[in-house]
Amino acid sequence: MSRISGGQIDRSKTLRFSFDGVSYTGHPGDTLASALLANNVRLMGRSFKYHRPRGVISAGSEEPNAIVELRSGARQEPNTRATVIELFDGLQAQSQNRWPSLKFDAMAINDRLSPFFAAGFYYKTFMWPAAFWEKIYEPIIRRAAGLGSLSKQDDPDTYDKGFLHCDLLIIGAGPAGLSAALTAGRAGARVILADEDFRMGGRLNAETLEIGGASGADWAAKTVLELGSMPNVRLMPRSTVMGAFDHGIYGAVERVSDHLAEPLPGKPRQTLWRIYTKHAILAAGATERPIAFENNDRPGIMLAGALRAYANRWGVAVGEKVAVFTNNDDGLRTVADLKAKGLDVTLIDARKGDEIIDSAGRLGLKSITIRRANGQTETLHVTALGVSGGWNPSLNIASNHRGRPIWDDQIAAFIPAPESIAGLTCAGAAAGAMSTHAALTTGANHAIAALADLGLNAIADIPQAEDAPLNLTPAWYVHSGKGRAWVDQQNDVTVKDVKLAKQEGFVSVEHLKRYTTLGMATDQGKTSNVLGLAVMAELTGKSIPETGTTIYRPPYTPVAMGVLGGRARGHDFKPIRQTPSHKWATEQGAIFVEVGYWLRAQWLPRAGETTWRQSVDREVLQTRKSAGICDVTTLGKIDIQGTDAGLFLDRVYANTFGSLAVGKVRYGLMLREDGMVMDDGTTARLGQNEYVMTTTTANAVPVFRHLEYCRQVLWPDLDVQLISTTEAWAQYSVAGPNARKLLEKLVDQDISDAAFPYMACGAITVQGTRARLFRISFSGELAYEIAVPTRYGDAMIRALVEAGREFDAVVYGTEALGVMRVEKGHVAGNELNGQSSALNMGLGKMVSRKKDSIGMVLSQREGMTAPNGYRLVGVKPVNPSETLTAGAHFLAKGAAALAENDGGWLTSVVYSPHLGHSIALGYLKSGDNRKGERLRSVNLLANTDVEVEIVSPHFVDPEGERLRG
């Protein structure tokens, strides 16, 4: 038997799909589960541990059994629940966790060996011998563990992330959610209604109940239509609210394209929304729970509500001869609905003492054994069985902030505690209000209350609906025989396993979970947690709430890693910053290096150069010989203005700035409050109350933040204004003996040494374009930095290169820059390591004691000024053919490589083409008076041990004659 009349499927259209290579058909509106059942396929998977044949037990996201691999190739996705997969034409699904086939699974041998695999077996079995663990046990367990398999190919789809804002978020579009949305929407509130299903209406789509005289499903459809017409309401079907986070923020995954064979061009597969809401209503309904009995896991045995849903919503009869085993009146609804569909239904009512004690059928249910209240047993041939042990409110989200649910005897289930999460209330079955009338009423009332908080008046308009009680008498598991009764079907946890856990002392729910794996994996125990708890409660003689409960972390259902990453993948992982010369440098074939988000030219190879060293050596030599050009735009530029700007600089820099004349630049050293060096750079005085500070590239943002802190928090009384201008100006360094000659060709003003001496700055023009010129040098050569508005930066580099042609000027990258600064003994990132003082860097005299500045006092601490502390030194190999390695430590000759013999380390190492050998800067204990000493530089990682000589850190032009040239 398969399709029967009715249901919300479009029978005018046929969709083709395959499962384990066999082709089937279904209709729009089907899930993979409903379509398979309609094709008489009950066997959909194998259980995790024992590889028991399993079929679908639910009709929703709680499904523990019907877990399949969806799609193929790079889009292959393991562990998807057949019950929530919306059928599309061409869908391909495979069963998983079986070999070689679903019907014949060799691993089912585990089931025969089950006495050896009871709960906790791996804690006991794999203990001895200890040496076996890494080589034998772990690989075996790893191979056996896990469900499904990955394609190991890159996901070809894209995922979005975004932000939504509303007054009221309603989670779940069943009767309670729809009622709340209608009430709030009509009152004009901004509402988001999210539901994990592709069709809104929740259980109303699975029931034959009436609302206001119409069928519940029709009322739902009509309500959704009205909500859809409201501009203030956003309907989000196929959207799972997966967690409640802080301050009214909820996470929701919208499955934008999962119902398509592949996403439309440009469209994401899924979107992760962060929903900012003032109030939220949890109306997620309830999840039915089974009653455990022996062999209660055969395909064809499912939750009674699911059996009813397949018949009512999808027009599928799982069997012609059906039984229903229930402890509550909701089970009777299944009986009535299935009978109305013309099926042969037998009721086994636990409340009357009737029980099912066993079932038969290897790959699918064939019969059940019933024990009547009078003790008589009988065998009934059925191919479908619906079981109802009651309903557990879907309170997961409400416990995300550790709110502990409370027990409700009326429905024998946990309900959310009031105010579990600020701003969240629960309505309908999620709050334990199980009738349709109660759902509609609580939904509307919670919406009214939420809106009252926002100053909006809402009116409830609640249609007529059934208000029948559940009439539940708790029945958790059937006490009979020695067979296995399944509690958690996904993890193969049985009543016996719970008993074993108790016997071995794992009574606390947290221990029970870890010992038996109850409630783990993809379904997180939605159908099994309370049942497991109830079994434990009975064994310990305590009540269920005394025994405990589990609370839930996000996510509510599994979330793909891809959607958590969003667009931040590959090239889009982070933004890039391009320098003004980027386009030109790309044309030259420059090699770029990432410096933060910046891409800087590292070196610019010329034809015939085969190694980076050839390019870098040429760039260095030619700069020192003639002229070199470098894009230095990345250095931070901070515009500092105000009548107290000079005083401000005196306080943030360790050296004096108040005396800096207009039109002059000075090198500045900035300390942290603890006296360590924070950053260095130059600051130019452009006007009476106007300065521009440069920072290192890496510290542009931290220094700006620091200055803002100083300005706003430390000295709000100072008249100082700050703004970053890093991006506003394209800045190039022009260095080398011919730097001035080169610039003179472009600059409209006199920049002779007399007119523009060392450390001068000022506004100039370049062929009429506004520009700034600074005579400063990092390379130690005669050098300038010239800045033009960034839009002219590309033209400027081209003009500089053209003007430099007659001098055979080069453009150099960061490698050459690094070589030249080490040759000159300038500190940079490796020396500015956050643990070094001005004294360490040989810049101790820069810290002025004549004024107060940040870090000045603490830089004078005893430990900071110890004469045997680290000092910056230059280092060269005694044998020039030997190469130094950065990070190597200083050891005295003959000293063992032990921490107590450590004398310091090499901070920066380069090859100096000027000197023809490796040179380095380093921090050496008492380094300032050890020039000429010979030590070893030892790097145990690189396995090097090189004899070195300590020299001045100024390898080139120590007197600074070149830069003043």
Add this chain to the structure above:
Amino acid sequence: MANPLKSLTPLGHDAPITETIGAVTITENTGTALASLAARLGYEVEVASIAQTAAIPLPGPGRIEFAETYAAIWLGPEQWMIEAPFATHEDITAILKPIFTETASITEQTDAWVRFDITAPDLPALFERLFNYDLRRAGVGAATRTVIDHLGCYVIRRADTEVSILGPRSSAHSLHHALTTAAKATF
């Protein structure tokens, strides 16, 4: 003065480009000069008065205000970003400084930013996947600082169907990529 330097747009073109993706148009705008204006300590009243005389609007937090030549975006307490036509105000600080003299600190910001003007019938639908700012609630004249793909940006609602994004110029390509990607995903 031979060969004046030729300017490039932030996206590296000779002239601004416009891209149309479905109902969305994204246009690079290089026609606006920008300068930050911050009142000097104690001169807040004078700055307000001078600005009024000079027809430079100074809006409150979260807003932009437009006048005939100038528009201004609130940046922080007593601090604004002044907009003016680039064609007439390329050297904007040279124009503003004489107006405000020593009552305010003024800094050129024109080329610190890339400006994209985006038009679409439903702008919030586009931007809800780009930044955490409630554009549906923010009407015309709203202007705020926000973050798009790690980039600090200003979002300015110029009209019901027009938004400007000011982003860091060096990341113009990354920002443009984020905008076009979102446009393709949305419409």
